[in-house]
Amino acid sequence: MELSVLLFLAVLMGLLLLLVKGRPSTRGYLPPGPHPLPFLGNLLQMHRGGLLKSFLRLREKYGDVFTVYLGQRPAVMLCGIEAIKEALVDQAEDFSGRGKIATVEPVLQGYGVVFANGDRWKALRRFSVATMRDFGMGKRSVEERIQEEAQCLVEELRKSKGALLNPIFLFHCITSNIICSIVFGKRFDYKDEEFLRLQDLFYQSFSLVSSLYGQLFELFSDFMKFFPGPHRQICKNAQEINAFVGCSVEKHRETLDPSAPRDLIDAYLLRMEKEKSNPHSEFNQKNLILNTFSLFFAGTETTSTTLRYGFLLMLKHPHVAERVHKEIEQVIGKHRPPALEDRVKMPYTDAVIHEIQRFADLLPLGLPHMVTKDTHFRGYIIPKDTEVFPILNSALRDPRYFEKPDAFNPDHFLDANGALKKNEAFIPFSLGKRICLGEGIAKAELFLFFTTILQNFSLASPVAPEDIDLTPQENGVGKLPQQYQIRFLPRQRG
Numbered sequence: 341m342e343l344s345v346l347l348f349l350a351v352l353m354g355l356l357l358l359l360v361k362g363r364p365s366t367r368g369y370l371p372p373g374p375h376p377l378p379f380l381g382n383l384l385q386m387h388r389g390g391l392l393k394s395f396l397r398l399r400e401k402y403g404d405v406f407t408v409y410l411g412q413r414p415a416v417m418l419c420g421i422e423a424i425k426e427a428l429v430d431q432a433e434d435f436s437g438r439g440k441i442a443t444v445e446p447v448l449q450g451y452g453v454v455f456a457n458g459d460r461w462k463a464l465r466r467f468s469v470a471t472m473r474d475f476g477m478g479k480r481s482v483e484e485r486i487q488e489e490a491q492c493l494v495e496e497l498r499k500s501k502g503a504l505l506n507p508i509f510l511f512h513c514i515t516s517n518i519i520c521s522i523v524f525g526k527r528f529d530y531k532d533e534e535f536l537r538l539q540d541l542f543y544q545s546f547s548l549v550s551s552l553y554g555q556l557f558e559l560f561s562d563f564m565k566f567f568p569g570p571h572r573q574i575c576k577n578a579q580e581i582n583a584f585v586g587c588s589v590e591k592h593r594e595t596l597d598p599s600a601p602r603d604l605i606d607a608y609l610l611r612m613e614k615e616k617s618n619p620h621s622e623f624n625q626k627n628l629i630l631n632t633f634s635l636f637f638a639g640t641e642t643t644s645t646t647l648r649y650g651f652l653l654m655l656k657h658p659h660v661a662e663r664v665h666k667e668i669e670q671v672i673g674k675h676r677p678p679a680l681e682d683r684v685k686m687p688y689t690d691a692v693i694h695e696i697q698r699f700a701d702l703l704p705l706g707l708p709h710m711v712t713k714d715t716h717f718r719g720y721i722i723p724k725d726t727e728v729f730p731i732l733n734s735a736l737r738d739p740r741y742f743e744k745p746d747a748f749n750p751d752h753f754l755d756a757n758g759a760l761k762k763n764e765a766f767i768p769f770s771l772g773k774r775i776c777l778g779e780g781i782a783k784a785e786l787f788l789f790f791t792t793i794l795q796n797f798s799l800a801s802p803v804a805p806e807d808i809d810l811t812p813q814e815n816g817v818g819k820l821p822q823q824y825q826i827r828f829l830p831r832q833r834g
């Protein structure tokens with residue numbers, strides 16, 4: 341018999357044995373779910389529309405808590421605010437681990453606050469929260485920094501003289517500059533080539549992570565990682581970004597004044613120095629670079645994509661934009677910049693921003709968690725280190741909490757008297773110990789950028805509202821709107 345035939349038979353026998361063995365073995369007693377095939381896991385149950393659609397379909401059959409095999413990895417899905425809360429809040433410690441996103445795993449390798457676990461995560465989270473507060477709220481508050489950035493944006497938009505433009509690049513610049521001012525102690529000009537290159541690398545990477553390819557990679561990374569493909573581009577992009585961060589760290593080292601740290605990198609370098617005799621310290625060079633990278637990735641794409649969705653929604657619903665203009669005129673007027681204290685007096689605008697975030701549904705699958713020990717949950721036993729996805733989309737689009745979940749309607753957040761109405765299923769920043777660390781900064785940015793733009797400009801589109809397409813361009817880990825063109829027309833100063 342020829343060697344190739346022998347090999348073929350051997351592989352076939354191997355596969356048959358695996359099939360007979362059935363479900364990949366796990367300890368514990370996992371929630372129900374479709375029967376997985378060896379190697380392929382639940383590939384056959386996956387929908388062409390991507391992971392979210394597939395998971396929502398499985399929910400119809402298996403209920404709010406079920407198990408899906410992403411290739412060989414079992415992952416528990418949590419749907420609906422009740423299940424998500426029970427896990428992330430009521431059993432906060434057990435569900436506080438971080439799972440992996442296969443496309444970014446080779447870049448971060450468990451370093452940096454977003455993807456770290458255990459003591460490393462605790463140290464980095466504590467440090468990042470404290471320094472963001474100190475350098476965000478210290479001498480110059482985050483509010484002032486955002487107001488300043490918003491005025492730079494207004495100047496730049498005035499220069500466009502109402503010409504059609506794609507807002508993507510400016511929105512990246514403004515949100516990135518807020519993080520830059522906290523982390524590097526400076527903002528960049530919108531024409532700075534290096535800065536623009538960084539924005540492009542982040543955007544490309546977020547799009548690739550969220551693409552259909554990125555979702556397929558999530559299922560088969562163990563196999564696909566050996567072959568060329570877009571996942572390699574994500575690593576290349578990250579290397580370029582990290583080289584930039586590395587250069588900036590070196591400049592900080594040269595000018596560091598221990599008595600007056602200016603920004604997050606200075607604070608980190610001082611901490612490194614303080615802990616240099618501790619071989620187990622998490623304050624090392626690798627965490628410095630990758631923590632900075634993580635804060636950028638988490639803090640730039642998220643807020644700028646939400647703004648981009650927001651203005652697309654305003655073009656689609658001009659009557660909503662008109663009511664926001666009116667409220668701005670009544671409460672703020674034309675002659676001073678918006679401030680955070682205006683928000684409580686502007687319930688309609690606040691409701692619109694809530695609804696933008698709800699509708700944008702930026703991270704529909706949440707970020708993957710992981711259980712830190714064998715965990716009893718709703719009668720099941722989830723083995724230590726199993727991944728858990730809090731499907732934020734299932735809360736944000738829950739018809740029991742939002743009357744018309746798939747429509748954009750600010751009334752979802754207004755009571756009969758026109759006051760802001762809170763809704764417990766509104767969890768775009770997730771919940772529990774891993775809740776978004778930049779929630780306060782993101783909310784301040786969304787309010788101040790949104791109102792400053794609408795105070796100064798009316799919006800116009802070459803496409804009629806009824807023809808504006810809200811279908812996302814990518815809908816994987818992140819949900820990205822289609823690219824569009826918009827005119828910012830200066831409003832009369834009066």
Ligand code: HEM
Binds near residue numbers: 646770
């Ligand atoms: C509209 C804007 C934003 C949204 C919708 C958003 C949403 C989220 C979500 C859903 C998570 C995952 C939480 C979990 O694991 O359950 C997260 C984590 C995180 N976000 Fe945000 N985020 C936004 C802006 C920001 C900003 C501006 C920053 C930085 C200043 C930031 C920094 C982080 C960090 C560091 C984590 C990881 C926290 C950890 O693992 O302990 N985010 N965010």
